[in-house]
Amino acid sequence: MSKILRSQPEATGGDPPVLAHVGANLRRLRTAAGLSQAALAAAADLSRRTLVGLEAGEANLSLAGLDRLARALGTDFVTLVAAPDATRQQVDALAWRGTHPDSRAVLLGSAPARQAVELWSWTLGPGEVYQAEPDPAGWHEMIVVTAGRLRLRLADETRLLEAGDHAIYGSARAYAYENAGEGPARFMRSVVG
Numbered sequence: 001m002s003k004i005l006r007s008q009p010e011a012t013g014g015d016p017p018v019l020a021h022v023g024a025n026l027r028r029l030r031t032a033a034g035l036s037q038a039a040l041a042a043a044a045d046l047s048r049r050t051l052v053g054l055e056a057g058e059a060n061l062s063l064a065g066l067d068r069l070a071r072a073l074g075t076d077f078v079t080l081v082a083a084p085d086a087t088r089q090q091v092d093a094l095a096w097r098g099t100h101p102d103s104r105a106v107l108l109g110s111a112p113a114r115q116a117v118e119l120w121s122w123t124l125g126p127g128e129v130y131q132a133e134p135d136p137a138g139w140h141e142m143i144v145v146t147a148g149r150l151r152l153r154l155a156d157e158t159r160l161l162e163a164g165d166h167a168i169y170g171s172a173r174a175y176a177y178e179n180a181g182e183g184p185a186r187f188m189r190s191v192v193g
Contacts (some may be wrong), residue, residue, distance in 0.1 A: 088110045107120055124177060143187050149162055150179065151187045
């Protein structure tokens with residue numbers, strides 16, 4: 001689940017801020033666990049300055065870093081990013097926004113599995129590329145393109161996916177999504193831990 005978070009304090013077009021609830025959730029969970037910012041930062045292999053910025057809603061962090069924070073707090077990614085009144089089946093958290101106005105990733109929901117299963121709705125605007133970091137060993141992704149053309153770049157191959165095409169692959173390696181068309185590329189993505 002190691003993707004880059006783009007924190008944007010000002011929402012555009014009526015959208016909520018990226019990962020709007022992380023700061024409050026992080027502060028609440030850290031306090032409940034009885035951890036100082038320094039102790040949590042050390043447990044999650046982050047700087048205290050990053051943690052302070054996250055709690056204030058002013059820092060950028062990879063989604064993998066958020067995963068490490070969740071594990072250090074004894075919880076999961078969904079609990080860390082969801083609105084306080086959200087259910088696991090209906091998270092609807094804007095977790096990434098690209099440079100193109102059409103580019104966004106929304107965590108739709110989650111279901112229990114060995115670790116977690118997450119359902120995402122992604123849109124990449126024309127020319128947008130999303131470069132992912134490797135996930136933990138044993139993680140997989142399943143994507144289904146619903147509109148446009150998506151180029152999936154894996155370490156050892158590149159696949160061009162049209163609307164209706166799907167791909168299933170181990171995500172414990174670097175990979176990228178690239179809009180390969182003229183209009184927005186839309187796809188559903190499941191992350192399986």
